[in-house]
Amino acid sequence: MAIENKATDVITGMKNDPEATKKVAAGTEADNGQKTKTAENAVVAEEYYCDALNEHNVNKIADGSRLNIVAIVGFVDYGKTTFVSTLYHQLLTNVEFCDHVMYDSDTFIGFERRFLIRSLNTPMEETSKRTIKGEDSLLALTLDSKENGRYKLILSDKSGEDYADFTGSEEEMKDYVILSLAHHILFFIDTEKLLHSMASVKYSYNGLVKDLVDHKMISNKNRVSLVFNKHDMVGDQEEIYKENKKIMIDFFEDVFKGMVVHQYEIDSTGASDHFASMSKLCKDIMSLTNQVEKTTDDLNWVKKELND
Amino acid sequence: MNGIKILIAGLPNAGKTTYIAALNGAIQTGGDFSLSYAGKTSELQYVNKVTRQWLEGKVVDHSTDDEPKYINWPLKNRNDDVINITIPDMKGEMYQDIINNDFNEGLAEFCKGASGIFFFINDIVKPVLKDHVQNIVSTDGGAVNQQEESAISLSIEKVNDVVKAILVLKYLRNLIGDVRLAVAVSSWDMIESTYPSIEEYMKSECSALYNYVRYHFKDYKFYGVSAQGLKYDEHTGSLDKITVDGKRAYIFTTEKEYDLSIPLDYLTSNQQ
Numbered sequence: 001m002a003i004e005n006k007a008t009d010v011i012t013g014m015k016n017d018p019e020a021t022k023k024v025a026a027g028t029e030a031d032n033g034q035k036t037k038t039a040e041n042a043v044v045a046e047e048y049y050c051d052a053l054n055e056h057n058v059n060k061i062a063d064g065s066r067l068n069i070v071a072i073v074g075f076v077d078y079g080k081t082t083f084v085s086t087l088y089h090q091l092l093t094n095v096e097f098c099d100h101v102m103y104d105s106d107t108f109i110g111f112e113r114r115f116l117i118r119s120l121n122t123p124m125e126e127t128s129k130r131t132i133k134g135e136d137s138l139l140a141l142t143l144d145s146k147e148n149g150r151y152k153l154i155l156s157d158k159s160g161e162d163y164a165d166f167t168g169s170e171e172e173m174k175d176y177v178i179l180s181l182a183h184h185i186l187f188f189i190d191t192e193k194l195l196h197s198m199a200s201v202k203y204s205y206n207g208l209v210k211d212l213v214d215h216k217m218i219s220n221k222n223r224v225s226l227v228f229n230k231h232d233m234v235g236d237q238e239e240i241y242k243e244n245k246k247i248m249i250d251f252f253e254d255v256f257k258g259m260v261v262h263q264y265e266i267d268s269t270g271a272s273d274h275f276a277s278m279s280k281l282c283k284d285i286m287s288l289t290n291q292v293e294k295t296t297d298d299l300n301w302v303k304k305e306l307n308d
Numbered sequence: 309m310n311g312i313k314i315l316i317a318g319l320p321n322a323g324k325t326t327y328i329a330a331l332n333g334a335i336q337t338g339g340d341f342s343l344s345y346a347g348k349t350s351e352l353q354y355v356n357k358v359t360r361q362w363l364e365g366k367v368v369d370h371s372t373d374d375e376p377k378y379i380n381w382p383l384k385n386r387n388d389d390v391i392n393i394t395i396p397d398m399k400g401e402m403y404q405d406i407i408n409n410d411f412n413e414g415l416a417e418f419c420k421g422a423s424g425i426f427f428f429i430n431d432i433v434k435p436v437l438k439d440h441v442q443n444i445v446s447t448d449g450g451a452v453n454q455q456e457e458s459a460i461s462l463s464i465e466k467v468n469d470v471v472k473a474i475l476v477l478k479y480l481r482n483l484i485g486d487v488r489l490a491v492a493v494s495s496w497d498m499i500e501s502t503y504p505s506i507e508e509y510m511k512s513e514c515s516a517l518y519n520y521v522r523y524h525f526k527d528y529k530f531y532g533v534s535a536q537g538l539k540y541d542e543h544t545g546s547l548d549k550i551t552v553d554g555k556r557a558y559i560f561t562t563e564k565e566y567d568l569s570i571p572l573d574y575l576t577s578n579q580q
Binding site for chain 1: 406407408409434435437462466467468470471474475478479511515516518519520522523524
């Protein structure tokens with residue numbers, strides 16, 4: 001089977017023009033992609049071909065492809081990166097996963113970074129590694145399925161520390177353009193923390209979510225889901241879990257008045273008996289909804305704003 | 309005389325030079341080949357050196373020069389048409405550098421007007437998530453070295469083999485375009501007993517690369533390649549006989565074919 005695809009030509013651009021290709025492929029064209037380098041951590045020390053993108057340089061992948069943007073929101077150690085790397089791993093190591101074929105990515109290295117972080121972040125490790133604050137967080141998968149055809153799935157996997165900093169910072173929040181474009185927003189909740197300190201979890205989200213709504217970053221155009229991660233940790237504390245879970249659901253439903261708040265209970269490592277629910281979430285975020293009308297050209301908001 | 313440029317590409321130790329040595333050795337020592345010897349190659353000294361190593365069952369020296377060797381190779385097909393193939397023998401590090409955003413201008417220049425890519429992969433290790441494995445042991449059988457594991461710099465070595473191969477191929481496709489592609493899995497003799505066909509191997513062990521190829525190239529084929537035709541440490545002394553009988557190196561799709569020129573024939577046929 002040979003299927004023509006023009007999409008990937010766009011990212012590295014002009015054929016048979018080595019100089020231009022070199023520049024574009026290297027991502028060294030004059031863009032405004034200023035990266036925040038975190039000197040103390042080597043995970044983001046170098047930039048590679050097809051690395052993760054940020055809000056300033058994501059326009060590099062604007063090629064007219066249909067688009068599905070998923071924002072993954074949550075605080076430090078809630079399992080966002082673990083989820084992303086599990087999804088990536090499944091798509092990378094299977095010809096099809098959840099009826100979807102991954103046939104390309106503009107950010108393979110961005111995923112590999114997360115895969116590395118994930119591989120270090122095992123119970124064996126004394127120190128916990130995670131996505132670094134300010135690290136480029138936009139990841140792209142080029143997918144195909146019978147149901148949805150071909151499109152790009154953009155995942156926003158910001159550091160949990162970034163979300164902590166958003167609260168009360170209007171400037172930082174406004175820079176988070178991708179959220180306002182997202183078709184699906186996943187709010188991760190760490191079940192283990194929910195069991196032991198529900199108040200802390202609610203407190204963290206209280207500031208963030210209310211700010212997001214106040215700044216009109218979330219509207220009823222977004223599909224919103226609560227993802228109760230590390231659900232395998234519930235064990236014999238089912239009653240406490242149910243009670244605290246209800247409090248969180250009530251809180252989100254109250255903030256997002258009139259919106260349906262979907263729920264998932266997963267173990268984002270994909271290693272436990274919860275893989276079916278993990279797969280269900282993966283399938284749901286990969287399924288295009290009727291709301292999907294955007295293309296990757298919409299990512300070029302710099303150009304769009306100039307034209308306006 | 310027709311001229312066709314075929315890019316032989318692959319990461320370090322992918323088997324590019326061994327293939328060149330084996331093809332040259334095999335077509336000059338016997339066997340029925342789709343493409344046969346039709347005249348001296350350029351870079352004769354170099355080609356002779358690696359061919360002798362192949363004939364003697366020694367490990368073929370990998371390319372180490374910073375500048376690629378452009379081997380001009382006159383070969384004759386079964387219609388007696390002479391096809392003048394030019395292939396660059398580049399060190400694999402040059403391809404690996406692509407991932408480091410270090411692009412070689414000589415490579416880019418050669419890619420202008422190339423009409424096919426012969427892409428080699430070898431020793432692919434399928435990525436496994438550690439928390440999906442119950443008992444993790446290091447290669448020496450002991451516990452995982454905590455000190456080693458806490459080094460978290462992302463280096464090329466830590467990038468998955470399949471991803472590295474895709475990134476190189478992606479870069480080359482963007483330079484050359486949607487040309488004919490042959491993907492060769494080297495050291496096929498080491499893995500052939502596990503897979504009924506090369507297609508099944510690709511789906512199982514390199515599924516992302518398999519997907520990348522079938523979606524981005526209209527005209528492609530996968531081949532298992534056993535260029536050396538023996539394990540280096542199992543040199544039995546019968547090497548000469550199987551070499552002369554043309555039963556040493558082979559290509560595998562669904563069965564063995566002792567004709568190393570099959571992929572090059574595919575890449576060059578009807579391309580003039």
